[in-house]
Amino acid sequence: MAADRTVFHVDIDAFFAAAERSVDPDLIGVPLIIGGTGGRGVVACASYEVRPYGIRSAMPMSRALRLCPNAVVIGGNHDLYRKLSGEFMAILRNYTPDVQVMSVDEAYMDMTGTEKLHGPAEKVASDIKERVRRELKLTASIGIAPSRLVAKIASAERKPDGMFTVPPGDEASYLAPMPVRKLPGIGPRAAEKLGRLGIQTLGQLATFKEGPLRREMGNQSLRLIERANGIDNSEVATDGEAKSISAETTFPEDSTDRVFLDKTIANLAEKVGRRLRRAGKHARSVTLKLRYDDFTTLTRHNTPPVSFDGDARIVEVATALLDATLRQRNAPVRLLGVGVENLTEPASQLSLLDSSVATDSALSSTLDRIRDRFGEDAVSRGPG
Ligand SMILES: [Mg+2]
Known part of the structure; x- marks a missing residue:
């Protein structure tokens, strides 16, 4: 062992609310919300003063202001x-x-x-x-x-x-009394399925038999039981020495909208590409992770002929993997993830000889500088 x-x-x-207060103490104790104020603006960060009203990150700002009309809204300072x-x-x-x-x-x-x-x-x-x-x-x-x-x-x-x-x-004993929703990855739908089996707490999930659990939760059942027991062997990986870099997102609603799924792939690929370039590495392989609405989770890999560090190549390969996966089974998607693996040093790379890879790399680096300067998602995605 x-x-x-x-x-x-x-x-x-x-974080965002506390950051504003760190430079403007007048905001301390004020019911503060950071986020977009336009018609489609969302809450990026709710201060603890407004959380009792039910205000949470990613909620439409219009709804937040109905719940707490005297809240003070700040657009955010990236x-x-x-x-x-x-x-x-x-x-x-x-x-x-x-x-x-x-x-x-x-x-x-x-x-x-x-x-x-x-x-x-x-x-x-x-x-x-x-x-x-x-x-x-x-x-x-x-x-x-x-x-x-x-x-x-x-x-x-x-x-x-x-x-x-x-x-x-x-x-295991620490997690046991907690409701299943406390486990990262268990959303409202998974909680509902577990509820049908009489599972409300992580302790009940931790001791549930895998066989019956599979009927509701599919292939992930054993892993879910392990996680409910607090078993997680994943390493703390720093970008500098990571063997892989990935990003994923769980949707608020399961989706079959291909335009939306493609856009998500592009966003995730850019995020991953940026971290790859920041680490000063190239990658050999692209992975796609996809979770269907029934919690079945697939991981698909592809290794293009030359290594790469540009966004376009990652998007292209990940999109092809998505195509292939959805051709096999076109069901609502709950989660998408994009990753790169087999990281290598760029110096020895054949990619320098491949003009499309080199152009992609140069263009992506330029975009990184623009994002560094102007911000990529100032208030669209907020921390908890
Ligand atoms: Mg936080």
Whole structure:
């Protein structure tokens, strides 16, 4: 059995709202919402003051303002968030190079074996929280556990300004009383299916027989049972040394709309391509992950003749994989993911000789600089 790991999940509380307050203390205590104010604007971040009204990220702003008419809405300041995000990640990297950035305000840290250097995990976590408070005027919540999965749940449970440790061996008993929706990946539809089997809590899911579970949940059943037991062996992967880079999204509604699915593939491919270029790598393979409405999940790979780091190639290959997958089974799609694998150094690459790959690479790098300057999705996608 592998040695126990120590994983931190660090997540800033109501990041965009807290960032605005860090530069304008008059906003402290105000029912603040960050997001788009236009006709189709959505909530990017709801301060804790407005959450009791039921206001959440991604809700239409018009609805949020009906729920809380005296809320103060700010359009958002991408440069400020980016600056604070960079400073936040720099604080984390003081303690380990093994920082996996998940979004502007959220990261995993692999702290396994750092006790001799930095002291006990709880002390390090307290230090991090204190530095974030003092230097950035923000609060963070930290979960400490033997896996990414349980660390993430623990930080979310203790928000805001919380900290909690789940020791090795306690994962299953910690999760057991929680409703199934607390497990990342279980949305309303999956919860409904589990409910039909009488499963309300993660403890009930953790001890359910795989056979009967498959009738509702399909191929993912064994993995679901494992996760409900807190079993998750995924590594904390930093972009610099990652063997793969991926991004995925679960839709609010299952979709068969091909235009929408293609657009999602393009968005995910750009995100992945950008991280690939930032890591200074090329990739050999593209992967597509697709989850149908019944929770069946497929992963498809393709390896083009030459390596690449441009968005267009990733979009092209991922779209072809989507074509092939939907030809086999055209059912509503719940989740799409795009990834690149088999990362290599660009210097030795045949791709330099392939003009379409080189052009794609140069064009994508130019777009990266434009996105760096003007922001890619200032308020369209918000952290929790
Ligand atoms: Mg957050």
